[in-house]
Amino acid sequence: MSDWTTHTTGGIEYLERPGTGETIVLLHGIGSQAMSFTPLLAHLPRTARVIAWNAPGYGGSEPLEDDWPEARDYAVKLRDLVDALELKAVTLVGHSLGALMAASFAARNTNRVARLVLASPALGHGMMRGAGLSSAAQARIDDLERLGAEDFADARSAKLVHDPEAHPEAVAIVRDAMSKVRLPGYAQAARMLAAGRLLDDAERLAVPTDVIVGAGDVVTPPEGARRAHAAIPARARGTLTIVPDAGHALYQQAPAAFAAALEQEPAPVK
Structure with missing residues (x-):
């Protein structure tokens, strides 16, 4: 049994662990879901209020209306959720594709973010919205349509874990989340990834922002995290x-x- 309770507001499903301290909002990546943050929950301060959303088109959340959304479209839905929950200044954590969403939100809603954390950040492929998809994004959609979610997860999940043979429990967590992705939400997210430009939003950030990545991440390698940080x-x-000995599924493989x-104190904005 986890400490999560499930709620829905404004077409967005989210998990919550109540707390009286800081509010931590967690945004998952393209092949994941809110429940994938469960291994991390036990390592977060017990006083923290923790909220993990299912992005539009994931879990019980309604998909976006636009088939080719941009990061700011997800940021608008996040703003709706933050408003509905009357959250003030949150610690916002975006993992992988969630980093694109988080950076877009923080760049446009500075007063709602006390601190931003970009984890295993996806930089985006920088394609023109509405043009041909990048081959990597198209392959994601094609594979899901061809294989179905279960076989899709079997084929991709181990890649997200560093030394997967030695960490079958982490692979199992990743696989479980990935086996629940569905269309059209996943296809919308893949198109957003194709058009994404994280570095553009990173240049506009005015809130304390940290970056974290696994040394063994082959999906969003450390070099990309260094570019985002710079x-x-x-x-x-x-x-x-x-983080040494950790792959892309960072908060599942190395939650502590x-x-x-x-928990590091954020650097003050100069």
Whole structure:
């Protein structure tokens, strides 16, 4: 039994663990879902209020109306959720594709974010919206349509874990979340990834922002995290943490190290 309770508001499903301290909002990646943050929950401060959303088109959340959304479209839905829950200044954590959403939100809603954490950040493929998809994004959609969610998860989940043979429990968690993705939500997210430009939003950030990545991440390698970190204005740029012996599924494979990075005091904005 986890400490989560499930709620829905404005067409968005989210999990919550109540708390009286800071509010931590968690945004999952393209092949995941809110429940994938369960291994991290035990390592977060017990006083923290923790909210993990199912992005539009995931879990019980309604898909977006636009078949080719941009990161800011997800940021609008996140703003609706933050408003509905009357959240003030949150610690916002975006993992992988969720980093694109989180950066877009923080760049446009500075007063609603006390701290931003970009975890295993996907930089986006920088394609023109509405043009041909990048081959990587198209392959994701084609594979899901061809294989179905269960076989799709079997084919992709181990890649997200560093040394997967030695960490079958982490692979199982990743696989379980990935086996629940569905269309059209996954296809919308893949198109957003194709059009995404994280570095553009990173350059606009004015809130304390940290970056964390696994040293063994082959999906969003450390070099991309370094680029994201360097793009953040000096006044907002915090710590770059590279977690050894961890892959892309960072908060599942190394939840204690992930939580420790979150507990660092954010650098003050200069």
